[in-house]
Amino acid sequence: MKVKLFITTLALGFITIAFTSSCEKKTDCKLTIRTVDSSGMAFAGANVKLYANVKTASGSTVEADLKAEGVSDAAGSSTYTFKLPAILDIKAVSGGKTGIGIIKLEEGKMVEKVVTLK
Numbered sequence: 493m494k495v496k497l498f499i500t501t502l503a504l505g506f507i508t509i510a511f512t513s514s515c516e517k518k519t520d521c522k523l524t525i526r527t528v529d530s531s532g533m534a535f536a537g538a539n540v541k542l543y544a545n546v547k548t549a550s551g552s553t554v555e556a557d558l559k560a561e562g563v564s565d566a567a568g569s570s571t572y573t574f575k576l577p578a579i580l581d582i583k584a585v586s587g588g589k590t591g592i593g594i595i596k597l598e599e600g601k602m603v604e605k606v607v608t609l610k
Contacts (some may be wrong), residue, residue, distance in 0.1 A: 521574045521597035527564040534568030538586040
């Protein structure tokens with residue numbers, strides 16, 4: 493009787509673990525922007541803006557709601573996480589220097605982009 497109860501409990505435990513364990517893929521899109529100067533040295537304190545430009549029916553371009561902003565740290569890095577893949581424009585500004593770029597976010601991956609401020 494005790495053995496049957498033990499086996500039943502053990503079987504229910506395995507079934508519970510099998511159905512409640514996460515089978516979901518990690519779909520977050522992680523992104524690191526590294527800002528550097530023209531000599532390749534880290535550029536700290538740059539204002540980094542990520543945004544999506546969308547063409548309208550009239551042919552003009554508008555900035556979509558998908559955007560993020562941050563400031564590069566001492567290593568010149570700023571990190572972001574988005575829920576869905578996208579193609580984003582990058583603009584980094586500090587003082588009179590500006591750097592631009594484009595990056596493609598991929599589902600479940602960490603993407604890195606270097607932007608040179610000139």
